[in-house]
Amino acid sequence: MLTRTTTTTTSDHPWDEIFQAVTTAIGRSFRAGIGVLLQETPHRDPFRVLISTIISLRTRDEVTIAASRRLFAHADTPATVLELTRDLLEECLYPAGFYRTKAESITKICRILLEQYAGEVPSTMEELLALPGVGRKTANLVLSAGFGVPAICVDIHVHRISNRCGWVATRAPEQTESALREILPMNYWIPINEWLVGFGQQVCTAGSPRCSTCPLSQRCPRIGVSRWR
Numbered sequence: 001m002l003t004r005t006t007t008t009t010t011s012d013h014p015w016d017e018i019f020q021a022v023t024t025a026i027g028r029s030f031r032a033g034i035g036v037l038l039q040e041t042p043h044r045d046p047f048r049v050l051i052s053t054i055i056s057l058r059t060r061d062e063v064t065i066a067a068s069r070r071l072f073a074h075a076d077t078p079a080t081v082l083e084l085t086r087d088l089l090e091e092c093l094y095p096a097g098f099y100r101t102k103a104e105s106i107t108k109i110c111r112i113l114l115e116q117y118a119g120e121v122p123s124t125m126e127e128l129l130a131l132p133g134v135g136r137k138t139a140n141l142v143l144s145a146g147f148g149v150p151a152i153c154v155d156i157h158v159h160r161i162s163n164r165c166g167w168v169a170t171r172a173p174e175q176t177e178s179a180l181r182e183i184l185p186m187n188y189w190i191p192i193n194e195w196l197v198g199f200g201q202q203v204c205t206a207g208s209p210r211c212s213t214c215p216l217s218q219r220c221p222r223i224g225v226s227r228w229r
């Protein structure tokens with residue numbers, strides 16, 4: 001049975017110090033996760049954010065960026081995407097993981113946006129989750145990067161690091177999102193994704209984290225970490 005047990009409160013963690021250390025460790029110009037989307041869509045285009053996020057699932061950032069640019073060079077609205085042949089759409093997405101499935105989802109999404117939302121992307125969690133291929137991670141990215149709504153996008157890095165550091169005690173990213181909402185100041189809801197994705201790629205890596213040089217090592221209980229460098 002999945003359970004969520006959070007005993008911490010906002011004041012239990014010096015968030016300013018923690019994220020100062022994290023951003024220093026990864027480098028302030030480093031871009032990952034939501035930061036890539038914000039960089040690619042500086043004027044907040046929910047449609048581009050939605051489509052790029054679909055492309056990004058199980059795909060490296062650099063592949064996502066290249067595929068998104070190829071696609072948006074041909075079409076950047078639901079109507080124009082539907083004018084593309086399936087071959088061309090798949091060609092734009094390749095070599096993103098599951099590019100054929102993603103092409104199918106993108107086509108279905110564009111059709112729904114045109115038929116039900118006058119070609120616009122809906123701005124509520126419920127409506128976004130009803131779109132094909134859209135889960136909470138994607139919906140939160142669209143809300144935060146596309147609409148500027150405070151939302152916590154929890155991917156595998158955010159989930160892993162939050163648990164290792166003892167900020168939350170959860171088993172699934174959805175539970176981590178709920179738990180973080182209770183303890184994390186709202187000004188960190190959007191940037192925590194980019195920072196912890198970068199930190200998870202460079203320092204607190206999945207297999208063997210670099211604890212010996214980690215700036216959080218003095219305050220991190222390393223929960224669930226059996227070996228480290």
Ligand code: SF4
Nearest residue numbers: 204209211214217220
């Ligand atoms: S001390 Fe280790 S487990 Fe804790 S945040 Fe740093 S790298 Fe991750």
